[in-house]
Amino acid sequence: MSSSRKPLIAGNWKMNLNHLEAIALVQKLAFALPAKYFEKVDVTVIPPFTDIRSVQTVVDGDKLLLTYGAQDLSAHDSGAYTGEISGAFLAKLGCTFVVVGHSERRTLHAETDEVVLGKTKAALRHGITPIVCIGEGLEVRESGEHVAFNVAQLKGSLAGLTAEEIGKVVIAYEPVWAIGTGRVASAADAQEVCAAVRAALAEIADEATAASVRILYGGSVNSKNVGDIVGQTDVDGALVGGASLKSDEFATLSAIAAGGPLP
Template sequence: MSRKPLVSGNWKMHHTHLDAIAFVQKLAFSLDAEDHRRTDVSLHPAFTALRSVQTVLDADRIPVALGAQDVHWEQKGAFTGEISPLMLAKLNVSYVIVGHSERRQYFGETDETVSKKVRAVLAAGMTPIICVGENEEQREAGGAEDLVVGQLEAALRSVAPEAVASLVVAYEPIWAIGTGRTATPDDAQAMAAALRAAVVADHGSEAGAGVRIQYGGSVNPDNVADMLGGPDVDGALVGGASLDAEVFARLITQLRPG
């Protein structure tokens, strides 16, 4: 199965809604039809900018998907400060990042809450981008592959095989996020292959063939083509390099053949 690459820009806690509008307009001008034909692109602004980005994307018919950075697993309730899957779906959000390492590290996300969020996102008709990855200490101790595969298996508990086939998994080695360090292309491919093999073992060959696996961790225009060179690496979850429209566009255009 040929899997179209997905490049996702995670803005984290950057850009006001006005900044976001200007960014989207500039990005749209910088990409052409061939870029969109070859690569899916999603933008993940802060919650305060979602509506503004949605309006620009829809009004100008820009073929970029709207994404969110997080979600609560309940549809509604007394959860001050949280955003429900229903709220996101009503804004035409297509992709939701779930279990990002920063959510795990700073906000107490666990494999259990990640699993709840995955199921909630799917129930609302959106696609989760499930983040998995090891920190430097875990990598140096050995067993990183087992740890990362275990995170994915926990996230996919009780998810039907046909749903798994449409998912996105982002492998983000925590030691490479915001540090300027990156895993090698061989490292990225080896972990992506292990994750795909685990999906095949647990959910079947069709699910394994369909799931898209991104690499995330200091991805930039200079290394993105190499990092996505492996047969099991189907895209990138981009942090810092997604904050500037020109840089992000250049990153995307690096995936053109030749």
């Protein structure tokens, strides 16, 4: 983490919690996290689509300092795309972020870098910050090719974007072998790839842009390991799955990223 970049803790709920459970969790989370921490950390929740309107109502109604986003969006803005969700709809609902290219979508829905790029552009068109995910599988990690793999995935997912556009994205490095497995990458492993990502951003954009982009780590992050991970120079926060489904755990983890304990 560098002092020039505010850490971001994003809770990706995946396909968990209905809209009523979402309201309860957001209220508990906001209650647990003192307002002063939001000066030091951005905290966002990423619920399923069907929860977003309810989350918006709570956040707006109670003037909460946390933000929210979506887990995916269409590369298209409108039209005959049954089942897809437009970035325009997400913008209308006040989404700050949208996750793009999560490994579960790359794997289960065969999303290529080209598809991810289309979605990243759609998010930018609608003024939503894309959290562009990259990450290697176990075989790549064991072959020692993980840095090259992630840099290639990054370049493919951002191909042709201007430096200004790149300055508006968040990158999330999530090694697939660490997702939901309890097998967290070491802080040094996270730093190695995040530093390489930043160097690649400098190459495809410029140094100043690369220095400003937030790069998150994701994969079995919890309140016990988050301090070490966000303590790394090039790691600016975390994309959290399982540990974001419990308000106490997620509040504790967010407070640690802000540099302090819960009261």
